[in-house]
Amino acid sequence: MALGIAFGSFDDAFKFHTLKTSIAEFTSTLLFVYAGVGSAIAFDKLTSDASLTPAGLVAVAVAHALALFVAVSIAAHISGGHVNPAVTFGLTLGGHITVLRGVFYWIAQLLGSTVACLLLKLTTGGLAIPTHSVASGMSLGEGVVMEIVITFGLVYTVYATAADPKKGDVGIVAPIAIGFIVGANILAAGPFSGGSMNPARSFGPALVSGDWKDHWVYWVGPLVGGGLAGIVYGGLFIDPPTHVPLATDY
Template identity: 75%
Template sequence: MVKLAFGDFGDSFSAASIKAYLAEFIATLLFVFAGVGSAIAFSKLTSGGDLDAAGLVAVAVAHAFALFVGVSIAANISGGHLNPAVTFGLAVGGHITLLTGFFYWIAQVLGSVVACLLLQFVSNGMSIPAHGVSGISAIEGVVMEIVITFALVYTVYATAADPKKGQIGIIAPIAIGFIVGANILAAGPFSGGSMNPARSFGPAIVSGDLSQSWIYWVGPLIGGGLAGLIYGDVFIGPYEAVSS
């Protein structure tokens, strides 16, 4: 059962909420800077060559490490979403209101765009690689993103959002980082392995290539929503959603 709650402006503009938005902006900026930066670094080291197996592993590891850190540094302030699909999945399960989640989205997307602008500047104008499908159709790319984002948000629920999970401490950000790295290894050659609309939208904006950006909104949001719905209903069960 969907537990969406709209929320109110008072809560969404409280001091705690403003701090949460800032935390999401900073953490997403740092995550995208490291993740996209690893792809730019590979391009520089290989004189613009295509991403090979070694490069794929390096990019996956960079994203896993950066997300582990990003979730860890923002967890106590904003929950450490860093991803509109995670925010949406948690909203479906009643863990955050739609209104507050919308401002999370703005902070996450702005963090990604600023990170890519900084990368373009510090790399002396090197091109920012944007996500796009390779060797598969757009619909197949959407399905790929649905599956891997489902895995990510399901992991978020299992390790961080389940009220019955007990004290697992640092395990949550480690598990979240690991599933992202593993999914990039599996999906990187096909869809890019985004799982994150903000991670894809920032490079698309800065590179000026928005032709396939819809894939990385539709797929991850469906996958994240399904994970929130299934884990929330089957494994958490009935509980009171955030107040509206």
């Protein structure tokens, strides 16, 4: 198996390159969350309906897919365009980014999400920031399992289209595929678990709104799903890792 974890050196962790990659993750996550959460706020305002409707679900899914496509594309050549702690975690388990750099990415992603939600609060006149929660009629355990499955699909797609050195030159296909799987998963899971797949995407709204209901679901589910994808794809299908972040793969 090719699976391997590299802790990394403190000297490398505090180099200027690490700062640049962290800034790239912060910026991409900010733009992604601003557009994604903003689409939900906008739909609620236009329809005066805070409940999830079929049209609202499609609108939010499309907004997230497009925003993630852009967020991944603009950071791919700098940081790898993770935009998601679960993606970072899965790639860390596969040996494609060191643990120390992964910690910096997590901090940048959570900060980016928080700043995005603060900006939304400011620019929308103080409208409520919607948070993820498990739908009524579902148990929290079912929500966790659903988040595991859809995040597994996301991180598996990242591996297959971006992290696998045998993929060839897929160019812009990888960000498109990653955006598409997120949009499709939101359509499938949005009415049930919320379709987060991303602890940072859930963290910013929870922090700014002060609503932490069911929040642990959006850490446990995505991290387990992302970790499993890293173990399965990274362990079975990829040759020994180089322990460097994805900076030029897609």
